[in-house]
Amino acid sequence: MQKHNFSAGPCILPKEVMQKAAEAVVNLDGSGLSLIEISHRSAAFVEIMEKARALALELLGLEGKGYSALFLQGGASTQFLATAYNLLETKAGYVNTGTWSLKAIKEARLFGEVVEVASSQEQNFNFIPKGYDIPKELDFLHLTSNNTIFGTQMKEFPKTNCPLVCDMSSDIFSRQLDFSQFDLMYAGAQKNMGPAGTTLVVVKEDILGKVSRKVPSMLDYKTHIAKDSMFNTPPVFAVYVSMLTMQWLKDLGGIAAIEEINEKKANLIYSEIELNPVFSGFAAKEDRSNMNATFNITDDTLKETFDENCKEAGINGINGHRSVGGYRASMYNALSLESVGVLVDIMSELERKG
Numbered sequence: 001m002q003k004h005n006f007s008a009g010p011c012i013l014p015k016e017v018m019q020k021a022a023e024a025v026v027n028l029d030g031s032g033l034s035l036i037e038i039s040h041r042s043a044a045f046v047e048i049m050e051k052a053r054a055l056a057l058e059l060l061g062l063e064g065k066g067y068s069a070l071f072l073q074g075g076a077s078t079q080f081l082a083t084a085y086n087l088l089e090t091k092a093g094y095v096n097t098g099t100w101s102l103k104a105i106k107e108a109r110l111f112g113e114v115v116e117v118a119s120s121q122e123q124n125f126n127f128i129p130k131g132y133d134i135p136k137e138l139d140f141l142h143l144t145s146n147n148t149i150f151g152t153q154m155k156e157f158p159k160t161n162c163p164l165v166c167d168m169s170s171d172i173f174s175r176q177l178d179f180s181q182f183d184l185m186y187a188g189a190q191k192n193m194g195p196a197g198t199t200l201v202v203v204k205e206d207i208l209g210k211v212s213r214k215v216p217s218m219l220d221y222k223t224h225i226a227k228d229s230m231f232n233t234p235p236v237f238a239v240y241v242s243m244l245t246m247q248w249l250k251d252l253g254g255i256a257a258i259e260e261i262n263e264k265k266a267n268l269i270y271s272e273i274e275l276n277p278v279f280s281g282f283a284a285k286e287d288r289s290n291m292n293a294t295f296n297i298t299d300d301t302l303k304e305t306f307d308e309n310c311k312e313a314g315i316n317g318i319n320g321h322r323s324v325g326g327y328r329a330s331m332y333n334a335l336s337l338e339s340v341g342v343l344v345d346i347m348s349e350l351e352r353k354g
């Protein structure tokens with residue numbers, strides 16, 4: 001049975017990427033050796049790493065602009081502390097838009113003063129704060145571009161005089177932005193790029209080396225830049241699959257092409273949520289995420305039927321996160337418009353038949 005995978009992460013990847021990755025585990029490009037049994041220093045893997053790093057910069061439009069792309073380990077969660085370790089000398093600003101922002105704030109406090117520049121916590125993070133003042137003399141400002149759990153997404157980004165750091169775990173490569181407005185971006189691969197096990201960090205090199213503390217080698221971006229993201233054994237499988245997914249995206253026409261599809265998917269589900277009285281959206285309309293749509297069922301007696309119909313149709317992974325409840329349909333790059341259509345049909349049928 002065909003599945004429609006709305007999982008929030010790890011999540012859906014393109015079928016052909018999965019197929020190619022499966023083959024490479026047995027026999028990499030006809031070499032007679034598995035991707036996961038060859039040396040990471042072999043020509044074959046060095047080429048994979050170089051291609052992955054180059055594709056990341058190419059897709060983001062950041063080639064030749066002083067940025068370096070790294071594939072690191074420890075998840076986006078390690079970046080919560082690594083960013084502060086490398087960049088926080090005295091004071092940093094954070095926009096608190098959800099669970100992941102809060103975790104980033106907690107880690108940064110280990111390294112210096114943290115100013116919560118704006119927050120939507122009092123409304124359980126159902127909107128993105130706007131029009132806030134940014135204090136002067138921050139070492140950096142940290143944002144979360146897409147709030148995976150609450151289903152909100154920043155549509156505009158503040159102008160700053162300090163470096164701008166952004167957790168893009170759940171919407172990297174999903175929409176066109178001027179990525180050069182950011183000085184450091186990071187994203188756990190498992191939301192929109194690949195399997196769990198690697199985190200993409202794209203950093204503008206000239207912001208580094210300005211803190212007075214010593215940074216341990218593994219957490220120092222300069223170490224990884226100097227060693228072409230091969231300071232220690234990289235997560236070879238996760239890097240390979242991420243590379244394949246980026247290649248898939250490039251062949252499709254890059255971020256511009258996928259953005260168009262992502263907008264269609266989001267419009268389809270949000271117009272159903274708006275028109276159908278059985279459902280209500282969680283996030284403020286202007287801040288709704290094109291990646292994660294969060295919604296509730298207004299009539300609890302229909303919940304069982306809805307869940308059953310979804311299951312019968314092969315829909316996977318739409319339960320909401322425990323801190324929001326209800327439902328969450330994650331519509332990452334590899335999810336087809338058709339899959340969203342299947343879900344929307346079930347939603348509208350529920351209204352018609354009750």
Ligand SMILES: *Cc1c(COP(=O)(O)O)cnc(C)c1O
Binds near residue numbers: 078144169170188191
């Ligand atoms: C999932 C997620 C994280 C955590 O990623 P890990 O790789 O599990 O550490 C951080 N930020 C955002 C926005 C996420 O969606």
